Amino acid sequence: MSKRGYHHGNLRQALVDAALSLIEEKGPQGFTLSEAAKVAGVTPAAVYRHFQGREDLIAEAARQGYEIFADLMEYAYEKGQPSALASFEATGRAYLAFARKYPGHYMAMFESGISVNTNPELARVAMRANGILERAAGDLTKHIPPEKRPPAAMFSAHIWAMSHGVVELYARGTPGARTPFPPEELLETGIGIYLRGLGLIAPDA
Template identity: 80%
Template sequence: MRKRGYHHGNLKQALVDAALKLIEEKGPTGFTLSEAAKQAGVTPAAVYRHFEGREDLIAEAARQGYEIFADLMQYAYDKGQPSSLAAFEATGRAYLAFARKHPGHYIAMFESGISVNRTPELAAVAQRARNVLERAASDLSQRIPPEKRPPPSMFSAHVWALSHGVVELFARNSPGTQSPFPPEQLLESGIGVYLRGLGLIAPDD
């Protein structure tokens, strides 16, 4: 095999791309650095020019995933404006869309056991993504009387947890957990129940 990486000028990204493919195929703990190097077309020793170990490689994949995720969440939020309700619901749907389109990044971010505080860069971009959903929650919660208003961080965490649950159980082909309803419908109805409970949308007739 011809060894690339030394000449194409982007060895680090080639390794991340290789890791993402392996993460999708084998999970975050199912591959070695040597396999990532082979996939990228370089020697195992070349990996250590950029990463101290497999966790560092996965952390970089997660960081790049959060960059995509934060941008997608921001786009969804902006597209839903000026309606605070539409913006909030759009961010929930964006979570599901991201998990489907970027499974390797999603696994690196949420299923690898890598802490978002592993590096300052990873922590910062993860917070940027959370901030979008918290801002959407804060906008929408202004319609709730102050004495009944949940903190935006709690509000957004509930919807994040709901979105994550739908993804994990029904949108990633988990064995034995197929739903008779599309994941999008499950998420929309779940968010609807939550928002009705807060009095933010009218109850069904």
């Protein structure tokens, strides 16, 4: 793996980029700070000018991932407007698209064991991403009388879990997990079944 050059002032980002490439290659727990420093083209001691340790470095990679993720979710939500159903379905597809396009960020966010509460900024941006899906869920159910309306937080959590399961089992090549259906179709039909069960779309829709 070749060393990456850097200019004064962007060493921090060079180290994050190095970590992301190593995460894609070896997994979040499969590299050391020394390896990240080598890929970035600096000495291991230089890392500690910007990060307290490996967990801090991965947390920053996760934070940047959540920023990208939230932007994609926001874009998907807005693109589906003014249809609440289109916005909701689009946010689900955005989850799958993000996992495929940004595997290093995805793994830093969801497979590293780093808590979103590691630092306030990471927690803030993770809440922003979750809030977009929750908003889409709320839009879809706001016509239901309050006493019969499923909580938007629970509703969105169900879809998040479904999206995550499809990504982990079928979109990222989990050994032994095979299906004749594309991940996109699995997710779309799964969301459709869920929404029909809640009476949010017609049975023949």
